[in-house]
Amino acid sequence: MNLATKDIQHNLGRFTLTTVGIGLLLMLVMGMGGIYRGLVEDAISLVERIGADLWVVQKDTRGPFAEISRIPRDMEDRVLAVPGVEKAYGFVSHTVQRQYEGKPLRLTIQGLSWPLDKGLWLPIAAGRGLRQAHYELVADKSSKLQVGDKIALGKEIFTVKGLTQGMTSQAGDSMVFMTLNDAQAVQFNQSPESIRIERSARVNRLLNIDLGQTQPQMSERAGGLSSGIPALGTVMISAVLVDIKPGCNIDAVAKHIGSWPDVSVYTEEGQ
16 A cells, blocks of 8 residues: 555656546446437337337338338228237327427427327326327427427427427437327328329329220319329328237237238337
8 A cells, every 4th residue: 555655656647647537438438328328218218108019010110210111091900800909009100390480390290099099108297198189289398399389280280288208219309299190191291282293193194094095084083182082092100009908918919910911010029
């Protein structure tokens, strides 16, 4: 101990620099560990809070968070018919960026299958949750939105009814929760000019084939609403969330649904 004290006194400057260097290194390691744990928490917090037993997504994707997933809305009915399934409800997730009060506002929109999923699991820090099917949303505090604020998304004006705490995406974007139909309306919103161009293109394609030349009256249908054309599919959802009946084997149900050629299935842990 005496030798160590004498050595420190003899090389005080070197000892001080070494101590500072080791301290900075420890701070860096602790900081990296904290950042990593924060990223993991952001990535899994939503999955854990929803608490679905299974996630049904597009075939060969890791959606809806790791990559884009698109499956038809009627997948809910198909899944619900599987033995052992108690509830099956749709889910939509996508990111938007808008101008709000002169500043860019980036949000990750989560669409909940109203009224099966009213977001009762959300960590409400102020205000309340969703109570009606349209024009309401719950935002995270990190978005800087306040209860009562109104924000234009798509063609509608939404009112902030509640605020959550700590609900951000793995990219750091604030999460916003609304009903699934509202989320789809925002996601697939098009400008009037885009709709006009699309309808004109449909008419031109029809007139360039034999069917259009022999039945030109069909051009009125082709130039109308997409919902009025049976050949066009409905808007897609990101995933179907599945709750299994008590006592049923989750792995068996997952294997059954996973055998379908158009979807992939993940347990809560896998997701």
